[in-house]
Amino acid sequence: MKRETLDMHASRYAVGLMSGTSVDGIDAAVVRIADGPGGEIAVSLIAFENRPYPAAVRQEIFELFDPVKATIDKVGSMNVLLGELYAEAALAVIKAAGFEPADIAVVGSHGQTIYHAPAAEKRHGHDIRYTVQIGEGSVIAARTGIPCVSDFRPADMAAGGQGAPLVPFTEYLLYREASRTLLLQNIGGIGNMTVIPAGCAPEDVYAFDTGPGNMIIDGVVERLYPGQLTMDIGGAIAGRGKVDEELLGFLAKEPYYAQPLPKSTGRELFGSAYIERLLGIAAQKGMKPEDVVATVTKLTAWSIGDAYRRYVQGRTPADVLIVGGGGSYNPVLVGFLRSEMESMGVEVLTQEEVGYSSDAKEAVAFAILADYAIKRKPNNLPNVTGAARPVIMGKISY
Numbered sequence: 001m002k003r004e005t006l007d008m009h010a011s012r013y014a015v016g017l018m019s020g021t022s023v024d025g026i027d028a029a030v031v032r033i034a035d036g037p038g039g040e041i042a043v044s045l046i047a048f049e050n051r052p053y054p055a056a057v058r059q060e061i062f063e064l065f066d067p068v069k070a071t072i073d074k075v076g077s078m079n080v081l082l083g084e085l086y087a088e089a090a091l092a093v094i095k096a097a098g099f100e101p102a103d104i105a106v107v108g109s110h111g112q113t114i115y116h117a118p119a120a121e122k123r124h125g126h127d128i129r130y131t132v133q134i135g136e137g138s139v140i141a142a143r144t145g146i147p148c149v150s151d152f153r154p155a156d157m158a159a160g161g162q163g164a165p166l167v168p169f170t171e172y173l174l175y176r177e178a179s180r181t182l183l184l185q186n187i188g189g190i191g192n193m194t195v196i197p198a199g200c201a202p203e204d205v206y207a208f209d210t211g212p213g214n215m216i217i218d219g220v221v222e223r224l225y226p227g228q229l230t231m232d233i234g235g236a237i238a239g240r241g242k243v244d245e246e247l248l249g250f251l252a253k254e255p256y257y258a259q260p261l262p263k264s265t266g267r268e269l270f271g272s273a274y275i276e277r278l279l280g281i282a283a284q285k286g287m288k289p290e291d292v293v294a295t296v297t298k299l300t301a302w303s304i305g306d307a308y309r310r311y312v313q314g315r316t317p318a319d320v321l322i323v324g325g326g327g328s329y330n331p332v333l334v335g336f337l338r339s340e341m342e343s344m345g346v347e348v349l350t351q352e353e354v355g356y357s358s359d360a361k362e363a364v365a366f367a368i369l370a371d372y373a374i375k376r377k378p379n380n381l382p383n384v385t386g387a388a389r390p391v392i393m394g395k396i397s398y
């Protein structure tokens, strides 16, 4: 995060915790938040740590993605276990910052998404949309002694929104520029894009999930290299492979890509069943593992370029795309993305190249969202999520 020197009054410290859809672990950040004279905030990153989930915990979380295996006792106990792990991560990053828990005003914890169903389903005469993030906030508050804001998404959904994406609220606060239109592309488990038009007001920002981030790449790598790899480190496998245009064309027909905005997606669409189908087709074609990985890496970059062409280019042509999330460490993926975007006149930079931390970004966002919640200030962007109105997201455990 950029270190700012504002004349700060009312500055406070907050912890943000993020565990994303790739289920790689817990990101924890300590930030200082200060109010500027004109109502803006300045945020500086004090400390950041990533703790990988223990392998057995990661596997148990994956079992909870299957609604049949996710029995209520398993969900209930994992909710508390994750609360304990998140509290440990919070205490560790507070120590790394050289602080005591009493120095921290609030912890904001995203939790682990195990199910996300943003499309309304009619039940007993009601429109039902729901989302499940676990990692008990009461446990985090009890272990740290700090008020914890958790379970942010349901408030937005109760107001008719998708409950995602939530990070754009903080991106508007931190990144907006007077004369350049920016695209912020996160490549985590899922890919999501935020459009910040030059000189915009909050209601001009729009954002949506572009489709898979690393989810398909990780999924095929885990199945093709069992027990050896959970990701294509540095794009080493994709770099040796050749893209199969026929398979790419077939995968590009997935209807999600053409679904109108607002939209969000998850493991329900691009998870294990999708991977099984994809690998079935690849096996029939007799494809080499590295060609499969190269093809899905290209698909991921294509889906971002396609989303820009479909939803953004004609409305707010962009100057720069800033790529963040774990996918920014895959040079083959970034290379494909660069050719997609630069052919449309959009420069591609990484979060690090513009002075921010790609790793810490989402954890920082949840610290800011919690800071708003605890002050009873709305923290969603209705235009982004599709909610009917601004709401205060997050449940507070004192």
Ligand SMILES: Nc1ncnc2c1ncn2[C@@H]1O[C@H](COP(=O)(O)OP(=O)(O)OP(=O)(O)O)[C@@H](O)[C@H]1O
Residues within 6 Å of the ligand: 019, 020, 021, 022, 023, 024, 186, 187, 188, 189, 190, 191, 213, 214, 217, 218, 231, 232, 233, 234, 235, 324, 325, 326, 327, 329, 330, 362
């Ligand atoms: N060195 C690397 N080389 C290649 N890929 C990497 C590398 N480091 C991380 N990744 C990819 O990034 C993923 C993790 O990204 P990140 O932590 O941004 O996701 P997340 O926050 O869990 O997801 P989301 O933002 O969708 O909630 C890993 O699963 C892996 O696919």
Ligand SMILES: CC(=O)N[C@H]1[C@@H]2OC[C@@H](O2)[C@@H](O)[C@@H]1O[C@H](C)C(=O)O
Residues within 6 Å of the ligand: 020, 021, 113, 116, 131, 163, 164, 165, 166, 167, 168, 188, 189, 190, 191, 192, 209, 264, 265, 266, 362
């Ligand atoms: C339901 C859920 O967990 N969605 C995630 C997921 O991962 C990326 C993308 O899909 C985004 O919509 C969202 O997370 C980020 C943190 C967000 O809400 O902005």
